[in-house]
Amino acid sequence: MNAAAEIITPSQETQDFLARKHQLLINGEWVDPASQERTDIHDPATEAFLASVPVGGPEEVDRAVAAARAALKGEWSKITTHERSRLIWRLADELEAHLNLATELEVLDNGMPRSIATYAIAAAGINHLRYYAGWATKIHGQTIPVSPGGAQNGETLTYTQREPIGVVGAITPWNAPLPMVVLKLAPCLAAGCTMVLKPAEITPFSALLLGELSRKVGIPPGVFNIVLGHGSEAGAALAAHDDVDKIAFTGSTEVGKIILKQAASNLKKVTLELGGKSPVVVFPDADIERVIPGATRGAFFLQGQNCMAGTRLFVHDDVYDQVVEGVAAMATAFKIGPGLAPDTEMGPLISAAQRDTVMGYVEAGKASEADLVCGGETLSGKGYFMQPTIFGQTTMDMKIAKEEIFGPVLCVQKFGDSDLEAIAAETNKTIYGLSGSVWTRDISVAHKMVNLIDSGQVAINCHAAVDSAIPFGGNRQSGWGREFGQEGLEPYLKTKSTTVMF
Ligand code: NAD
Numbered sequence: 006m007n008a009a010a011e012i013i014t015p016s017q018e019t020q021d022f023l024a025r026k027h028q029l030l031i032n033g034e035w036v037d038p039a040s041q042e043r044t045d046i047h048d049p050a051t052e053a054f055l056a057s058v059p060v061g062g063p064e065e066v067d068r069a070v071a072a073a074r075a076a077l078k079g080e081w082s083k084i085t086t087h088e089r090s091r092l093i094w095r096l097a098d099e100l101e102a103h104l105n106l107a108t109e110l111e112v113l114d115n116g117m118p119r120s121i122a123t124y125a126i127a128a129a130g131i132n133h134l135r136y137y138a139g140w141a142t143k144i145h146g147q148t149i150p151v152s153p154g155g156a157q158n159g160e161t162l163t164y165t166q167r168e169p170i171g172v173v174g175a176i177t178p179w180n181a182p183l184p185m186v187v188l189k190l191a192p193c194l195a196a197g198c199t200m201v202l203k204p205a206e207i208t209p210f211s212a213l214l215l216g217e218l219s220r221k222v223g224i225p226p227g228v229f230n231i232v233l234g235h236g237s238e239a240g241a242a243l244a245a246h247d248d249v250d251k252i253a254f255t256g257s258t259e260v261g262k263i264i265l266k267q268a269a270s271n272l273k274k275v276t277l278e279l280g281g282k283s284p285v286v287v288f289p290d291a292d293i294e295r296v297i298p299g300a301t302r303g304a305f306f307l308q309g310q311n312c313m314a315g316t317r318l319f320v321h322d323d324v325y326d327q328v329v330e331g332v333a334a335m336a337t338a339f340k341i342g343p344g345l346a347p348d349t350e351m352g353p354l355i356s357a358a359q360r361d362t363v364m365g366y367v368e369a370g371k372a373s374e375a376d377l378v379c380g381g382e383t384l385s386g387k388g389y390f391m392q393p394t395i396f397g398q399t400t401m402d403m404k405i406a407k408e409e410i411f412g413p414v415l416c417v418q419k420f421g422d423s424d425l426e427a428i429a430a431e432t433n434k435t436i437y438g439l440s441g442s443v444w445t446r447d448i449s450v451a452h453k454m455v456n457l458i459d460s461g462q463v464a465i466n467c468h469a470a471v472d473s474a475i476p477f478g479g480n481r482q483s484g485w486g487r488e489f490g491q492e493g494l495e496p497y498l499k500t501k502s503t504t505v506m507f
Pocket residue numbers: 176177178179180203204205206234235236237238239240241242244255256257258260261263264277278279280281311312409411439479483484
């Protein structure tokens with residue numbers, strides 16, 4: 006099978022963006038790092054060279070952190086909350102005005118289909134900025150009735166203020182490059198913090214576009230800084246930096262644990278959005294016409310390179326064959342191709358290395374007792390394409406069922422008339438607890454299962470519901486803290502209590 010390696014030319018605007026000189030953003034200026042090292046970025050659909058970007062390191066992290074610290078105490082701290090709100094809203098407007106450019110950069114960088122990039126940038130980019138623009142004017146403390154030292158009513162006043170936590174180091178992955186940055190930047194700006202961003206080294210362009218737009222709308226110098234570079238150097242320097250107050254990290258559980266050790270240097274605050282291996286549980290009374298597209302998209306969205314992916318499908322015996330056949334039919338019918346092609350439903354994996362890792366799991370699945378229902382092969386020709394792959398009759402002791410694969414591989418497991426505790430116990434047999442869904446018409450079963458599944462988000466009759474107002478984050482080794490919603494603002498704030506004795 007060939008991925009039909011059509012070459013689709015992006016817009017002139019996108020070509021011009023790629024052709025420009027790429028630099029780091031420090032203190033409102035585009036600058037070169039000290040090192041001559043550069044990273045070449047390739048289109049995962051065609052393997053064509055897109056551009057080379059500079060590699061920053063600890064020296065540039067130092068400069069960016071100093072700029073962020075100065076900005077925190079400077080002009081940014083004096084700007085009213087209404088003005089902060091307006092600036093964030095203007096950034097959303099600019100992103101909307103450049104939606105085609107942002108989409109094409111995201112598609113070329115990451116490989117995702119154009120329709121998905123546009124949707125993700127609108128929902129978790131533009132809308133997200135506007136959602137948090139609203140929060141900037143609604144951050145406030147409390148007044149608390151107290152009687153310290155035996156004081157009587159009317160003799161004291163205690164109030165709290167919410168202050169920006171300070172300089173934020175944001176470290177983001179490659180699987181949804183622009184949303185991953187905005188999920189941190191929007192609450193960071195709303196709270197009045199400043200940021201040094203270290204985006205994933207292989208997907209830098211949409212972050213650079215955001216940097217340019219932030220300058221255009223008048224976000225003061227030093228508030229949003231971007232240091233491109235390797236995780237083990239620039240990322241590590243940022244996580245360990247003694248003048249950084251908080252790290253907001255999204256990435257693998259493995260690197261999340263390293264970040265925690267690095268952050269211990271000054272006990273900076275840390276939020277972690279990590280890996281997942283989320284269950285989708287289908288009861289026999291579910292509306293199978295809805296289950297099939299829901300489970301298929303839930304597993305293969307973003308080529309399965311999605312932390313929320315429903316990669317473990319638990320299906321009741323009575324509907325097992327129907328569901329597996331339906332999901333396999335839909336997955337095999339996906340139009341695979343370059344993300345820029347308008348009809349592409351599934352793009353390539355991000356890199357040759359990622360595809361090799363995923364294929365390693367596929368080989369482990371083939372060597373196990375699981376049934377290969379469909380897929381299991383790479384596509385010939387240019388680009389890091391592979392078939393959507395489904396293994397049936399899996400069990401939770403199999404490597405493919407336990408570990409996060411981060412590719413288009415779905416494991417299906419059958420259950421019988423066991424009690425709900427036993428079914429949920431199977432779903433909880435991983436180190437992760439990020440997302441999940443339950444499909445049934447029985448509201449009692451649905452809510453009992455929601456309570457039994459140990460994940461930060463469990464949906465009923467849909468999978469991976471995302472909205473700026475819905476808190477999202479992981480239990481167990483899927484992370485610390487939440488993004489989205491009011492809860493997503495909290496990690497960017499600290500509380501100061503003040504007591505006045507009259
Ligand atoms: P990764 O952990 O390899 O890298 C993430 C970021 O960390 C990159 O910017 C990288 O350069 C940096 N990094 C790597 N080593 C570092 C170090 N020693 N010190 C500091 N920074 C370092 O993850 P990835 O492969 O880019 O992304 C895939 C992972 O991200 C998957 O596990 C996926 O589940 C997870 N993810 C989670 C969420 C969520 O919201 N929970 C969202 C998207 C992706």
